[in-house]
Amino acid sequence: MAQNLEREKLIGMYRKMLEIRLFEEKVFELYGQNLVPGTIHLYAGQEAIAVGVCSNLGKDDYITSTHRGHGHCIAKGADLKRTMAEILGKETGYCKGKGGSMHIADFNIGMLGATAVVGAGLPIAVGAGLSIKLRKTDQIVACFFGEGASNQGTFHESINLASTWKLPVIFVCENNLYAMGTRQSIAMNVENIADRAVAYGIPGVVVDGNDVLAVYEAVQKGVERAKKGEGPTLIECKTYRQKGHSRVDPAKYRPKGEVEEWLARDPIKRLKEKLLQTNTLTKTEIQRIEKEVVTKIEEAVKFAIESPYPSSEEALEDVYA
Amino acid sequence: MRKITYREALREALREEMRRDPSVFLLGEDIGRYWGGAFKVTDGLAEEFGDERVRDTPISESAIIGTAVGAAITGMRPVAEIMFGDLTALAMDQIANQAAKICYMFGGQAKCPLVIRTPFGAGVNIASHHSQSLEAWFMHVPGINVAVPSTPNDAKGLLKTAIRGENPVFFCEHKLLYPIEGEVPEEEYTIPFGVADVKREGADVTIVATLFMVHKALNAAAHLEKEDISVEVVDPRTLTPLDKQAMMKSVKKTGRIVVVSEDCKTAGVSAEIAAIIAEEAIDYLDAPIKRVAEPDTPIPFSPPLERYVIPDEKAIIKAVKEIA
Numbered sequence: 001m002a003q004n005l006e007r008e009k010l011i012g013m014y015r016k017m018l019e020i021r022l023f024e025e026k027v028f029e030l031y032g033q034n035l036v037p038g039t040i041h042l043y044a045g046q047e048a049i050a051v052g053v054c055s056n057l058g059k060d061d062y063i064t065s066t067h068r069g070h071g072h073c074i075a076k077g078a079d080l081k082r083t084m085a086e087i088l089g090k091e092t093g094y095c096k097g098k099g100g101s102m103h104i105a106d107f108n109i110g111m112l113g114a115t116a117v118v119g120a121g122l123p124i125a126v127g128a129g130l131s132i133k134l135r136k137t138d139q140i141v142a143c144f145f146g147e148g149a150s151n152q153g154t155f156h157e158s159i160n161l162a163s164t165w166k167l168p169v170i171f172v173c174e175n176n177l178y179a180m181g182t183r184q185s186i187a188m189n190v191e192n193i194a195d196r197a198v199a200y201g202i203p204g205v206v207v208d209g210n211d212v213l214a215v216y217e218a219v220q221k222g223v224e225r226a227k228k229g230e231g232p233t234l235i236e237c238k239t240y241r242q243k244g245h246s247r248v249d250p251a252k253y254r255p256k257g258e259v260e261e262w263l264a265r266d267p268i269k270r271l272k273e274k275l276l277q278t279n280t281l282t283k284t285e286i287q288r289i290e291k292e293v294v295t296k297i298e299e300a301v302k303f304a305i306e307s308p309y310p311s312s313e314e315a316l317e318d319v320y321a
Numbered sequence: 322m323r324k325i326t327y328r329e330a331l332r333e334a335l336r337e338e339m340r341r342d343p344s345v346f347l348l349g350e351d352i353g354r355y356w357g358g359a360f361k362v363t364d365g366l367a368e369e370f371g372d373e374r375v376r377d378t379p380i381s382e383s384a385i386i387g388t389a390v391g392a393a394i395t396g397m398r399p400v401a402e403i404m405f406g407d408l409t410a411l412a413m414d415q416i417a418n419q420a421a422k423i424c425y426m427f428g429g430q431a432k433c434p435l436v437i438r439t440p441f442g443a444g445v446n447i448a449s450h451h452s453q454s455l456e457a458w459f460m461h462v463p464g465i466n467v468a469v470p471s472t473p474n475d476a477k478g479l480l481k482t483a484i485r486g487e488n489p490v491f492f493c494e495h496k497l498l499y500p501i502e503g504e505v506p507e508e509e510y511t512i513p514f515g516v517a518d519v520k521r522e523g524a525d526v527t528i529v530a531t532l533f534m535v536h537k538a539l540n541a542a543a544h545l546e547k548e549d550i551s552v553e554v555v556d557p558r559t560l561t562p563l564d565k566q567a568m569m570k571s572v573k574k575t576g577r578i579v580v581v582s583e584d585c586k587t588a589g590v591s592a593e594i595a596a597i598i599a600e601e602a603i604d605y606l607d608a609p610i611k612r613v614a615e616p617d618t619p620i621p622f623s624p625p626l627e628r629y630v631i632p633d634e635k636a637i638i639k640a641v642k643e644i645a
Contacts, residue, residue: 062395064391093428094427094428094430095426095427095428095430096428096429097428098425098426098427098428099426099427099428103426103427105427105430105431106430107394107427107430107431112391112394112395112431113394113423113426113427113431115418115419117414117418117419120387120414120415120418120419122387123383123384123386123387123388123390123391123415124387124388124390124391124394124415124419125391126384126387126388126391127387127388127389127390127391127392127393127394127395127399128391128392128394128395129391130388130391130392130397131391131392131395131396131397132395134344134346134373134374134392134397135396135397153383154383154384154387157379157381157383157384158384158387158388160379160381160384161378161379161381161384161388164379165376317429318424318425318428318429319424319425319463319464320424320464320466320487320488321424321429321432321433321434321487321488
């Protein structure tokens with residue numbers, strides 16, 4: 001049970017969520033200084049999902065990610081320096097500057113990459129699940145996607161296939177209410193994405209995506225089911241994108257008061273309060289953790305800024321393996 | 322040497338590679354024990370290797386290719402079959418945006434050793450959705466290799482190379498080739514990508530052709546020989562990588578070239594090859610480059626209509642004579 005989670009694990013979750021939040025605040029700041037090329041899709045408000053999911057996974061387990069993927073990478077254990085360097089387009093980045101914010105991958109930790117085509121990661125996660133089954137290992141795949149992706153054909157094709165073949169995949173839908181600027185109610189006639197699981201004969205679970213322990217527990221059950229060979233689970237995490245879709249979006253389409261309402265349910269704030277209330281951590285300890293995280297991010301920024309850009313010829317490498 | 326069909330040659334390649342390497346597996350619609358593939362290429366393989374390694378899938382082309390991609394980047398060597406080449410359109414994101422780009426956009430961290438087999442081509446009156454030749458779509462996407470075998474020997478050798486390679490391979494077959502017989506060695510062999518084969522030597526005109534058009538070109542060449550025109554037929558065997566040197570070498574000898582391809586003329590295979598010759602070998606040419614290709618229409622159903630749009634021996638002979 002989550003309540004009995006060992007102290008270290010809880011603290012680890014808090015630290016990771018904070019890392020993601022402060023890392024992205026830094027990315028936002030660097031964007032303003034013209035140090036981040038292109039665009040960025042911030043994960044602020046959704047940290048409990050990446051961390052709640054990845055706290056169930058080991059290094060050998062896999063995840064697939066999306067254009068809003070910084071949080072997934074960091075939660076899976078990616079190095080902040082190489083992640084930041086990639087976002088800045090530097091040679092020392094995970095993808096040597098060829099992927100950028102929307103295509104970070106670290107195959108050494110089972111992070112199979114972020115795809116920027118909405119819904120495209122689902123069948124790839126199914127393939128990783130099939131690979132696990134054929135290789136007879138006890139790994140798991142967690143597949144992150146948004147509620148917008150659940151309207152793509154790949155969502156339906158993939159869950160049907162994973163269910164039919166009983167593959168060890170956890171489909172994690174991060175329902176942040178908006179697909180770019182399109183509110184969920186404009187694009188579908190169901191309230192819960194999880195209800196769609198019925199069509200494919202698998203459990204569909206709705207959880208509070210701003211409660212890391214709720215996410216953790218739901219995923220834990222999904223992992224148990226998968227490891228027993230019973231197949232995938234669809235977990236819908238209700239959450240909120242605190243920022244606009246991308247850096248250029250002021251998100252004026254949101255009704256008045258909605259942001260404030262969700263900010264009050266901020267996942268990091270909630271975990272912090274819980275840790276204090278349960279005397280898991282003292283205020284001083286929390287401040288120490290915050291300081292450590294800030295230092296770590298400053299180091300990542302320094303590393304990324306000081307790293308060189310790739311040489312032009314690098315553009316011609318890696319087209320083929 | 323023994324003779325087997327193109328279909329049997331492909332099946333032998335799959336069987337041998339599955340026996341050699343347990344990470345090789347097959348997936349696709351109706352490829353398993355109940356049907357054995359729409360064109361029977363995988364017939365009997367489920368019986369030998371089991372349903373786990375010869376997987377019947379739902380009709381979900383995007384998921385078939387995406388699943389193959391996910392398996393390929395996590396240590397497996399999937400060979401996916403798309404029942405008709407036309408249906409690759411349904412899986413285009415997974416082919417062109419995912420499989421083709423995974424190695425590059427992740428900075429070389431990942432390999433995607435995936436083979437997609439599919440039949441192209443007209444000639445059996447199954448109209449616009451089951452008859453196209455779309456090889457050029459895949460030539461246009463960096464990161465994928467494109468194989469176009471025209472004989473049983475090439476089919477087997479190239480498929481084995483495709484399965485053993487580290488990159489995604491789009492492996493084009495042709496419906497009319499499946500029953501064609503040809504010599505195939507019984508001993509183990511592979512054929513490297515990017516190495517063309519001169520299917521017939523000649524001195525006066527070079528024909529570059531692929532897939533079923535190689536056979537039409539050879540028929541045309543045999544006919545032209547009677548009229549004292551000596552034709553050399555060069556089969557690139559893979560479009561990516563493309564053996565430019567072999568085409569160039571032939572053109573240096575003959576000074577004349579006809580490019581024959583079953584796909585649409587505009588921005589097609591013949592357009593690319595003609596452009597390469599124009600750009601890099603124009604000094605060797607004694608006549609304009611000729612192209613024989615489909616006249617930019619969908620493939621019609623009725624036999625006389627279909628015959629009209631698909632390049633035939635008569636059209637090839639005419640093109641050769643115009644520059645010979």
